[in-house]
Structure formats: C-alpha cells, structure tokens
Amino acid sequence: MNLTIHYAFLPHTDPEASLAFYRDVLGFEVRNDVGYEDMRWITVGPAGQPQTSVVLHPPAADPTITEDERRTVLELIAKGNYAALTLGTDDLDGTFGKIEASGAEVLQEPTDQDYGVRDCAFRDPTGNLIRINQLS
Secondary structure (H helix, E strand, O other): OOOOOOEEEEEOOOHHHHHHHHHHHOOOEEEEEEEEOOEEEEEEEOOOOOOOEEEEEOOOOOOOOOHHHHHHHHHHHHOOOOOEEEEEEOOHHHHHHHHHHOOOEEEEEEEEOOOOOEEEEEEOOOOOEEEEEEOO
C-alpha cells in the first residue's frame, strides 16, 4: 500500500487574515480559492509540494449540525483546542523569527524537547495550533 497525505483541513474564521498568514507569512502557494454564498474555502500548500495541501475552510459549514453544535465548534476554535498542524523546516530559528516578526501569537519559542524534537509553536489568525519542528 502506498498512501500520501493529500489534504488536511483547518478552520478559518477570517479568510483574508488566514490567507495573509499562510501565503504571506508562511510562504504557501494559493492553489484554490472558492466562495459559496458567504463562505470561502482556500487551498494552500508549500511551494514544490503540489501533492500536499491544507484547505482552510469555514468552521461548522456542515448543514447537518445544529446551532448548538456550531457554537461549540466556534468556542473550541477560539480556545485553540480544535485543530492543529505540525510543519517542518531546516531553519527553525530563522523561521521562528520571521513568523514572530509578523505579529503571530507565539506559544513557544524554539525549544529542545525531552522527547528529542526541537520545535516552536504559534497560533494562526483563527487560533489553530501551528507547531514547527526542526528537520535534521
């Protein structure tokens, strides 16, 4: 069996702020930008890796969920407890500096973890946890 990760999904509550973060700060390519009624799905991904994409989607867009469920999802997103993404870089300190300079919320500066990984953490404009690992 040969499987690859094709899409990962992260919610957004402000498409323009999310686009600016993923495109302008992280340097991801915009692969698709689709609107429907008052909602917007934006597909981004790292340059040179067309097989892997992140779809930034309106939270709780599923028409089958209730308003109470929709509120719960939005509360979890606001607390940063709904979605996460881990990225890798060969220059953790340089990447951290660039993202920090953008004004993104820093959760953890570059740290050598007890479990053998050097990483840092931010929140994207929606509140999603973004961890970045130093690649060997």
